[in-house]
Amino acid sequence: MKTRARIGNAIGRNIGFGVWLRAVALMAFAMPAHAGALTDVIAQCAACHGPDGIARSADAPNLAGQHELYLYNQLRAFADGKRPHKEMRFMSRQLSDAEMREIAHYYEQLPR
Numbered sequence: 001m002k003t004r005a006r007i008g009n010a011i012g013r014n015i016g017f018g019v020w021l022r023a024v025a026l027m028a029f030a031m032p033a034h035a036g037a038l039t040d041v042i043a044q045c046a047a048c049h050g051p052d053g054i055a056r057s058a059d060a061p062n063l064a065g066q067h068e069l070y071l072y073n074q075l076r077a078f079a080d081g082k083r084p085h086k087e088m089r090f091m092s093r094q095l096s097d098a099e100m101r102e103i104a105h106y107y108e109q110l111p112r
């Protein structure tokens with residue numbers, strides 16, 4: 001019984017890693033070549049908004065295929081405190097204006 005549980009765990013972990021690898025590969029493919037640092041930022045966003053911009057939990061919105069200007073405006077509003085939200089305020093305040101624009105552009109390109 002114990003052995004079977006351990007094998008099950010090992011398989012579970014490997015599947016998780018495979019999904020993660022594919023997500024990273026997808027991101028590397030979708031990112032413009034110059035945006036190495038931005039990949040690190042977007043990896044943080046992926047925890048809630050999904051590696052492909054499709055949110056995995058019901059309380060986070062999808063970002064993929066959303067209009068660039070809309071996404072940028074929301075990031076600005078979170079950072080300025082005009083749109084109140086604890087996590088997004090924290091995340092957005094780490095971004096420069098240029099990064100917000102690039103991130104908005106990135107997510108607009110992803111298929112919904």
Ligand code: HEC
Pocket residue numbers: 041042044045046047048049059060061062063071072074075084085087088091092103
């Ligand atoms: C801890 C989870 C979490 C993380 C990490 C996170 N977000 Fe969010 N984000 C949310 C939630 C939840 C909302 C919905 C906020 C609300 O209810 O007003 C949101 C909303 C947004 C919106 C507005 C979308 C819309 O349709 O109005 C944008 C844009 C956004 N996030 C971008 C980002 C970016 C870019 C990052 C990475 C720098 C990021 N988020 C990281 C949870 C997160």
